[in-house]
Amino acid sequence: MNKTAKTILISVIILGLIAFIVYPKVKKEVTEEENSPVPQSSQALEVNAVVAQSQKLDNDLRVTGSLTSNESVVLKPEVSGRVIQINFEEGQRVKKGQLLIALDASEVRAEIDKLNFTKKLNEDNEYRQKQLLKKEAISQEEYETALTTLNTTLAEIRVREVQLQKHLIRAPFDGIAGLRKVSPGSYISSSDELVTVYSINPIKIDFSVPGKYAAQVNEGDKLQFQVDGYENELFKGSIYAIEPQIDPSTRSISIRATSANKENKLLPGQFAKIRLTISTFQEAILIPTEAVIPELNSKKVFVSKNGKVETREIETGIRMSNNIQVTSGLNNGDTVITTGILQLRTGMPVNLNLIPLNE
CATH class of the missing domain: 2.40.50.100 (RNA polymerase II/Efflux pump adaptor protein, barrel-sandwich hybrid domain)
Known part of the structure; x- marks a missing residue:
């Protein structure tokens, strides 16, 4: 055997050995790839959701005010x-x-x-x-x-x-x-x-509201308020007088209400946190604020229907601390998705974790 043939034979033997060593590893990787799970995008996404239900909604205006005596006079001699x-x-x-x-x-x-x-x-x-x-x-x-x-x-x-x-x-x-x-x-x-002589039963509550609510506030309207020292107690009152002009410097309107004070718990000068109901909706649909996606000229939400994601364009009304009123775009009983908003796409399957609406 000449030198060239010997060299060829040695090369073939070396290639055979390499193939013998590498083949099992390549086959294993191919097998693992074939048996690997489907891509993440094809899996159902775990999300939280709430069921939209009609309920009574009070449109509350929250302002601050001050308590004043019903009557007070500093006595001086004549x-x-x-x-x-x-x-x-x-x-x-x-x-x-x-x-x-x-x-x-x-x-x-x-x-x-x-x-x-x-x-x-x-x-x-x-x-x-x-x-x-x-x-x-x-x-x-x-x-x-x-x-x-x-x-x-x-x-x-x-x-x-x-x-x-x-x-x-x-x-x-x-x-x-x-x-x-x-x-x-x-x-x-x-x-x-x-x-000084004070008359504090009933006691008066003085406060102001933005002028845009002037047409919605009337004499006789009821209100609730809290004062320092009685944080867990809710006092009630009613409006009896409204200033007939809007303050040009603050663009607000001054209002005065009265509240019974038989136990003298309320004192002139106290700071009051007032909740005034200016309108009531008997059937309002509320959803969590974080479920709403603002767009350039509209707003939308994701809903789940038959386990798939759908997009709904909505219009909103009253905003509260945690929730917002939907005036159009949703129906009573729709399932609104509240988490995973950035990952959702129309038609994507989802697994729902229904949670109660947080008041």
């Missing part, structure tokens, strides 16, 4: 004088007309006593003049002079009695007395504050 009596306890209920503070009025009373003596003298003189006039012993003019003197005295007494009442500070309405700002013996003038 005359100067020295405080001789304080007839109330701070923080206690007072009745309309109740004497709260008395000022020294001894001088006015002395003047009234003096005028009463003058009145008696003038009454006697008027009586005598009347009897003489009947006998035509005096003229009509003389009698009228005596009568005028008597009437003048009576008028002066009434003036002094009014002055006397100004020394007695009384409650203008039923309410609660605040903290007094004077003490017995204090000399006060007409500019000094004595005490």
